[in-house]
Amino acid sequence: xxxxxxxxxxxxxxxxxxxxxxxxxxxxxVQPMTPSITERIAKQAGFVHLQxxxxxxxxxRDVDWWLDEHNKGNRVGLxxxxxxxxxxxxxxxxxxxxxxxxxxxxxxxxxxxMTDDEKFVFEDHLTLDQTIGYTYENxxxxxxxxxxxxxxxxxxxxxxxxxxxxIALRVSKRVTYSTAKAVxxxxxxxxxxxxxxxxxxxxxxxxxxxxxxxxIPCLIPAAIDQDPYWRMTRDIAExxxxxxxxxxxxxxxxxxxxxxxxxxxxxxxxxxxIDPPEIAEKKxxxxxxxxxxxxxxxxxxxxxxxxCSVYAYYYFLFEEDDSKLVALENECRSGSLVCGDCKARLxxxxxxxLVDFQVKRxxxxxxxxxxxxx
Ligand code: TYM
Numbered sequence: 001x002x003x004x005x006x007x008x009x010x011x012x013x014x015x016x017x018x019x020x021x022x023x024x025x026x027x028x029x030v031q032p033m034t035p036s037i038t039e040r041i042a043k044q045a046g047f048v049h050l051q052x053x054x055x056x057x058x059x060x061r062d063v064d065w066w067l068d069e070h071n072k073g074n075r076v077g078l079x080x081x082x083x084x085x086x087x088x089x090x091x092x093x094x095x096x097x098x099x100x101x102x103x104x105x106x107x108x109x110x111x112x113x114m115t116d117d118e119k120f121v122f123e124d125h126l127t128l129d130q131t132i133g134y135t136y137e138n139x140x141x142x143x144x145x146x147x148x149x150x151x152x153x154x155x156x157x158x159x160x161x162x163x164x165x166x167i168a169l170r171v172s173k174r175v176t177y178s179t180a181k182a183v184x185x186x187x188x189x190x191x192x193x194x195x196x197x198x199x200x201x202x203x204x205x206x207x208x209x210x211x212x213x214x215x216i217p218c219l220i221p222a223a224i225d226q227d228p229y230w231r232m233t234r235d236i237a238e239x240x241x242x243x244x245x246x247x248x249x250x251x252x253x254x255x256x257x258x259x260x261x262x263x264x265x266x267x268x269x270x271x272x273x274i275d276p277p278e279i280a281e282k283k284x285x286x287x288x289x290x291x292x293x294x295x296x297x298x299x300x301x302x303x304x305x306x307x308c309s310v311y312a313y314y315y316f317l318f319e320e321d322d323s324k325l326v327a328l329e330n331e332c333r334s335g336s337l338v339c340g341d342c343k344a345r346l347x348x349x350x351x352x353x354l355v356d357f358q359v360k361r362x363x364x365x366x367x368x369x370x371x372x373x374x
Pocket of ligand 1: 012
């Protein structure tokens with residue numbers, strides 16, 4: 001429970017309350033990340049990714065097995081996705097940057113699912129035309145992350161359904177309504193599109209294997225909110241003749257407000273990749289911090305980086321250098337750095353990041369077609 005007594009809720013559709021990751025690992029029955037997995041991935045990549053160094057990947061399922069398969073010389077694959085319900089924010093980019101790192105390190109195909117069907121059936125306020133429109137917009141962000149054009153296969157559930165439907169049907173026949181209810185908490189008032197949809201998200205775990213006619217171990221990088229899908233999929237995979245998919249779970253990038261993950265439903269505390277840099281700067285300057293109420297108090301008592309959304313952005317994304325991060329933390333705690341200056345520094349970094357990302361996003365329009373499955 002948080003101070004406000006808000007219970008932690010983490011589902012694929014809702015994340016609220018203060019997140020207790022240890023409790024989540026226990027509740028979801030996943031394995032905590034280990035230094036040995038980090039070392040094995042880093043050895044293959046030639047460097048330790050910031051997200052691994054900082055413990056942003058907190059847990060996994062069978063990553064060691066996926067690495068073993070790769071070591072044996074077997075082909076391995078990656079899968080991740082996006083529910084196009086709006087514009088992409090910085091939180092979404094976290095697992096996509098990590099996919100790029102893994103794709104480069106392991107020289108793998110990446111299947112990237114755009115669930116325009118999911119967002120249409122789950123979100124009352126969205127029309128199908130809107131989710132299809134966001135699919136196109138969001139695909140530009142995926143490409144701007146620098147993924148390999150030859151090895152990245154983006155597809156939308158509605159547009160490319162002829163590649164997907166047969167596998168999804170086979171998945172759906174293996175999952176009873178009672179299992180779906182237990183895993184996802186469906187209610188009688190939910191529409192039947194919602195109940196069908198998990199077959200679509202599960203199906204992609206097997207898509208590369210189906211297309212290549214070989215059983216290919218699949219690893220899914222995503223934040224931990226998506227885990228219920230994999231729980232369901234892992235139960236049926238072997239019965240369908242495939243390996244169980246492996247996962248690596250990220251923590252959530254917080255929003256710029258007090259507590260909670262970055263979420264499109266709170267646009268004032270989220271930074272979108274299409275935000276004009278000056279708007280993003282304003283959002284950062286209005287962020288909740290771990291500082292004291294006044295500059296004087298801050299200088300006397302110092303701040304608390306662990307409670308600070310601004311610090312979280314340096315930590316998760318924008319301060320690559322560990323020693324500089326420690327220096328920032330020390331300056332904050334000692335009171336020698338005040339929140340206004342710390343925010344202004346971050347605002348400039350994010351603004352530069354957006355300018356660069358938006359150029360890549362624009363360029364992506366020229367080669368979008370090359371990334372789509374056919
Ligand atoms: P969606 O669109 O909600 O999220 C896309 C990806 O971003 C992750 N994510 C975050 N990561 C860190 N910090 C945050 N604040 C944050 N918010 C979202 C999500 O975990 C996800 O990895 N149903 C899915 C679409 C999907 C999918 C998949 C996702 C289909 N197949 C396979 C991951 C893997 C969805 O709506 O994601």
